[in-house]
Amino acid sequence: MTDANALLLALSIPTVTMFLIAMSGSRPNIRDGISIVASICTFAVVLRLLESVMAGARPSVTLVEVMPGLTINFSIEPLGMLFATVASGLWIVTAIYSIGYMRGAQEKKQTRFYICFALAIASALAIAFSGNLFTLFIFYEVLTISTYPLVAHKETPEARAGARVYLGILMTTSILFLLVAVIWTWNLAGTMEFRAGGILEGNIDPAYVPFLLALFAFGIGKAALMPFHRWLPAAMVAPTPVSALLHAVAVVKAGVFTMLKVGTYIFGVGFLSKTGASEWLVWVAGASILIASIIALTKDDLKARLAYSTVSQLSYITLGVALANQMGVIGGSMHIAMHAMGKITLFMCAGAIYVAAHKTKVSELDGLGPKMPVTFICFTIASLSIIGLPPFGGAWSKWYLLLAAANAGQVVMIVVLMLSSLLNVAYLLAIPGRAFFAPPKKQVAHSLGAAASPSDGIEEAPLFCLVPICLTAIGCIVLFFAVGGLYEYLLSIPILPEAAP
Amino acid sequence: MPELLTPATVYILAAILLPFVPKGIFRQLVPVLVPFAGVAVFWTLQSGTFSSFNLMGLHIGLMRIDDLSRIFGLIFSIAACLAAIYAWHVRDTIQQVAGLLYAGSAIGAVFAADLITLFVFWEGTAIASVFLIWARRTEGAYATGMRYLIVQIGSGVILMAGVVLLYRETGTVAFSQMELGSLATWMIFIAFGIKCAFPLLHNWLQDAYPAATVTGTVILSAFTTKLAVYALARGFPGTEILIYIGAVMTLFPIFYAVIENDLRRVLAYSLNNQLGFMVVGVGIGTPLALNGTAAHAFCHILYKALLFMSVGAVLFRTGTAKGSELGGLYKTMPWTMAFCVVGAASISAFPLFSGFISKSLILSASADEGHFIVWLILLFASAGVFHHSGIKIPYFAFFAHDSGKRPKEAPRHMLIAMGVTAALCIGIGVYPAPLYELLPYDVGYEPYTTSHVVTQLQLLFFSALAFTVLMKTRVYPPELRSTNLDSDWIYRRMLPAMVAGLRHVITGTWRFASRVTTTRVDRFIATIYRAHGPQGPLARTWPTGSMVLWMAVLLGMTLVLAYI
Amino acid sequence: MPGLIEANLPALQVVLPLVAAPICAMLGKGSRAWAFATLVAFLAFAISISLFIATYGGQVISYEMGGWAPPLGIEYRIDVLNAFVLMIVSGMAALVLPYAHRSVAAEIPAERQPFFYTAFLLCLTGLLGVAITGDAFNVFVFLEISSLSTYALVASGSWRNKRALTAAYNYLIMGTVGATFFVIGIGMIYMITGTLNMADLATRIIEHGDSRTLRMGFVFIFIGVGLKLAMFPLHLWLPNAYTFAPTAVTAFVAATATKVAVYVLLRFMFTVFGFDYEFQAETLKNVLLPVALVAMFAASLVAIFQDDLKRMLAYSSIAQIGYMLLGLAFLTHTGLMATIVHLFNHAVTKGALFMVAGCFILSAGTSSISSLRGIGRDMPWTTAAFVAGGMSLIGLPLTVGFISKWYLVQAALELGWWPVALLIMASSLLAIVYVWRVVEAAYLKPAPEGVTRREAPLSMLIPAWILVGLSIWFGVSATLTTTAASRAADVLIGSSQMLWEE
């Protein structure tokens, strides 16, 4: 199997899975089995590709030429490979988890759910492997559309309203800004290929760079840069595996990944820092980080809180791009992996809490810890990773982002990152803290009487939910210790323009 | 794969495995025995850096053994073991695990040869320790824990930022002596300072320690602050500003201690005051002073733990640690009382007790360097600490007016823990040579000189006299149930008020703005609907003539253009 | 014999349907007439394809009608632009007619159907004629043939809804006024040049230079054609005509008539008057550009609030015509390309959507959006076709709509008119809204009680899906259409520039 074929295979497995799932819709066990097997196969193929990429291969396949000069092209470079690995790896856990959750919560229309899920993964992988901006844009939109039915899954009025906001904002920004930016880029550079060191230098009047960057930054609505972040909390109406998918694996990571990709391969970090065009973005990202954290602090709904936390964390990555140096790119890309691992755990825990105890509010969790120890311990681990504490993965990405801020001379951003850590402590650790240690609320016990008398028994979510949670929680720890390899790998992201052949 | 066997790994492994050990005596034994294993790992090693490797271009060294780290490692291990004995009755897995992780992190931090490792364990102590507070499982403890956690992690992130900046400046993350001057070193300094409870950064200590569980406080009292002292001694020896910071630290807590009612909080204040001595020692930075700091930290951990243990036993049996509620307990808890007195004597630096042979090193060093004012302050602080810790604690808890409480004597394991600790305090006081052997620098010092003993006794007995006189004349402030304002007022009252005000303003503005926007948008949509809706002029079916009119208009427009 | 046919292909293209039309009227029974008309349409389509292949490389076929040499005789002059339009028109006819069988059967009494197909073929003749001829007055003649037959076709909707009659009448009046303007314009340029052959006109106009009469002529042609192509605000005939005509007619006319009118405008403006005719540039900038922009928004907004699906699509057409005119108004190669490619893209998309609307009408008996609730479950294929077509209308990637939008924005950015670029995008957001309303009703709202709706028959579904398929195929692989458009733009610019620069 050549690398190019492996690439196509990686993309086609989830696509084919869609049809297989559709056909086996009436037999849930087979259907769910298919999605797990498919996810494992995809991951295996992606790992196979990863190996090649680490060995220096850069496979590339052109599918079709849409317009003269505009091709749908897939080519792999280290950054995309990282995203693909994260997405496909976490697909496995999400697939397993979905089974436990969807059955546990007795959701309807599971077949449609799994179909859209596979399509979303397929488009996420396609985004990861995109060889040019055009291809990326196409699959960016496919991803938006394929996740819409997932968000609206419950078909309640709230779900519909949330999904409308979701689709509305993502579509609006992508068409209004991103597409314009894409076409503008094409117009300026005559190409949209992702090329080391960027394609814009020398093709654009430096005075326009901030505007083009703004079109990109706000156009990539999936990166949830304020003020276009509203879709993310709105999408919280979705079932939890979807939230996990949206917030950890596919959607938001596709957004920030695009951001990184654009920053590195379209503008070029050197060009950005030379022109100082991303200076404003640094501030917007910084503000986003803090404001979202503060909002998260005020949210009592567990998933809403996590959603705002995501908004804040995504801006870390945007900040990494905006700081425009190698450390920023490394920190940002590292944060893709670290945050994915942490946030998916958090969401899966939230789902497990919902399945096992039917609780959705933070204030209702008091005293739940001893009943669901595994869930809450994993929640704690993931929280610590998100906060950026050792020995959990998040510490390293934060380290490199701090280093990037230091390199860029942005002392204020160092302070922002520090404050953000503290805010994270306040809104994330409070959850397991209360669950384990806060005394159960008296009036609740009183009103429910004997029926609600605290039973000491353990009431965890189904095993299908718990196992993935444990896996990703352990992943958070493993990432801390395995960072050396990751760093070496990220160093291979080309920052400087390649020497002319 | 680098060699990863360090004392910290031992503790962490034990913590991970502990929940799987069957409940009962085996599980209780683990925390007691682990410190021995930990000591065994490093005790036999020669000075040098072990377990070092290269991570992403950073030189990581997990275990640096030298005289300074060895003595801190040893005393931390002893403290961990004693605290574990004291907590023998605790069956709470979370506390046991947290205790092990906490001790392990503290020891790991002590042996860290680089700032990254230091940071890792620095945060480790913060996270692990908060569970000892939360484990009390009350609303107040939860809130306190949260505050404590934020402060501690705040220290950690400042440290990290400082390390990042330092790394950028110097290209190295080695943990060695630093010069204050750049932003990087200042940040590191402040990070250390927070954990060391510098004045105005101190309040987490008095807030958190009385809120922890009985056993939790004992463990807490040993590690965090002494780790900070160690870090200062390693990173900033001889930094002059530390002398003044330390002097202030010795001074102001004693005033609070006098009027504080909660005895565990009194001990927290006196802990702060004792830290001041160590900080002064670091600030002076001579071999003698640094020796004094190390020795004082060593002794301090023991006698402070002993005091917390005895007050904890009282709390454990009576349910309160408030001076106003206690008294006369000697009648049923004589052993606890006796151990408390030993601790009190040690902290007051009575001859033959451990405080005497360590504190005097620092005092002598300050006098040697001619810091007269500082010396006077330290002397005053010594008297003061005797006043509130040496006399007040045993007096109000065990004597004074009889509260009528007749609790049982403390449980046997507590007595054993206290007994061993008390024995160590006296042992060191009587025979300080082995401790002096361990000190980082080779300095001859003889504590038991006539003038030293006599002057110290003078100071202490006259202080006692003052106490007696004031009691007799009823000038001494009575123990009252109260809360005394401290710097925590800033973040517990002032900041929340400001935030609430700000929030009010923001939500008000937001609501107003969103209302205005909504009405505007609604009106806008209505306008659009009026024009474009099914009945609007743009969607209506118009008579033919109107379109002809439009043609005429367009024609006219274009013709005008044609004639221009 | 084959050689003879090949040599006379341009003539056959028009003559075939023209001759077939009366025959069709005589065939009597509905189905037979339908089969005959379909056959003719396919033949016409085949001819247009071969013409397109012949001209794709850049060749120009000049065919002298009856052997009279131009400029005296009528010349059929076919370059890649004509061929492209011919292919759109005949291709749509070939797809609409199979579709029409069931649709017409449901909407028009059997005894009237032969006449319907006759009118249809006449309309086809007219449209093909307009596109193929190289003679200005001949354009007018064919335009009237197509218009008159369209009036009849629209009126034939009266069996379903009587308002079709008033709509047709209205259309008749307006169309005639437009035609009159057009012919006045032609008369004026004839006054100056004394010729009606377009190529000849072009040279003579250059020789003659600018004059007030020329300007007059230009203005009248502009306005006259503007009405035919439903340029805002001269679109008032369109919504009713499209809404009340039989569905097959709507699908065909919406996909072709306005496109042909745009073609006429292109032809006159750039071939006859010349690409860099100064007054024209001025008019485009000052009149057409604002009008196009207003159309994009006003019509889209009206579409948002419409409850009738066909009417909504009709207004959306007006907005889409705005895009085409906008491309024109840029007066650049890319802009022209955008216009030309959008001719095709919009024809495919709108044809598909109107066909879907017809399917809905057939099954649900109404095209009101509110009564389409829950129809996604009853008619999955039809609704899916609507979604795909709707995505193209919005301009999502991998559909043809995206290709048009791409070039349009590209053209705006080339000129540095980035506000216009943003406006284009904003108006496609409006398209999201009106498409979304239907999607939401179809999929997300519960079906009304006690209504049974069967999936549309295959004979209607297949043509609709072929169009949807085309709109996706040419969205994924647009090289053919864009190259054709690019060459057509070259022809338009090149020929005239060559002339003016002399």
Add this chain to the structure above:
Amino acid sequence: MTGSHSPRAEDPARFPWLSRHLLWTSDPSKVNRLVWALVILCAGLTLADFFYHKHSHFEIEQVPGFYGFYGFIMCAALVIAAKGLRVLLKRDEDYYAPYTVESEEHPEADLGRENIDA
């Protein structure tokens, strides 16, 4: 358990050995005797200053009884200052309630329970 005044518990004979030997501390006259002993001890220590060579760093140390007087004065000052401070700083015990441990009663049931930590 707390504050029980059963005569059995109050019976000095039932107190532990060490406690029995400290019962005198409850007797004011005996305490007074202790105070006097303290005064004498202080006086003695002051006098002792005259009988040995004082090893000192600062001149002030040579003042006989310097340490004693300094200790006495400073301690008295400390207490008086602290008393003054109390006027300024003292608040109700539940000032920070409900986010404070002081506002909570220590759970009575947990007292002395050896298996669970209070």
